[in-house]
Amino acid sequence: MIEILNPAQLTRAKDTGALVADILRTLKSRSTVGTNLLDIDRWAQAMIVEAGALSCYVDYEPSFGRGPFGHYICTAVNDAVLHGLPHDYTLADGDLLTLDLAVSKGGVAADSAISFIVGDSRPSESVAMISATERALSAGIAAAGPGARIGDISHAIGSVLSEAGYPINTEFGGHGIGSTMHQDPHVSNTGRPGRGYTLRPGLLLALEPWVMADTAELVTDADGWTLRSATGCRTAHSEHTIAITDDGAEILTLPTRTRP
Structure with missing residues (x-):
């Protein structure tokens, strides 16, 4: 299903996007050396509930996971990159943490992810990967x-990742979003320009470049959810929800104080 949102829905989408971004900003500031991933999940839950919003993850049960997910945010550390199931792990200096959050409010969802390094260490490989995404x-x-095509987006993303020297996995990528978190069209992180669905005003897309340092192969944890690099190398993931407008694209998942 591909949804085209009307102006009222787009207004609500902006509110949801700002909420997601604000929660992620707060969680990043609280994610320090000694923080437990389960605390991050509890903080996310409290902020979502306080805002009168709904988690897109708690009841999420796709065919590729061992559902329902049962948590409020994805927390992926170091070699984990996607669908990181929060568990009893305490963050250490130099850990590369990815927080991926999707929330629905007013009947419209927004999805965003950030990767950052915990503590004072700045491993050069981690810095480079985050920058590339x-x-x-x-x-x-x-x-x-x-008027642009999905393939134009995929090509632009893939060109940057390839030039940075990273293998690209095409199993998971960006996606349409609207009244539900995951919709068509799929947005691969590499592709050929001029191909695929033609973008229209009112379309929402969650774009999410992610890479692993030296492999494109994923393995799944015993928890049935967390996806890791097959070689144990580090990973990074960046994501925004955007709205196609009459004259371009608007980023919806910006923190309140940085919105234009």
């Missing part, structure tokens, strides 16, 4: 607009 995300957003 952020640059790829910016390139994908720049390629989006009315």
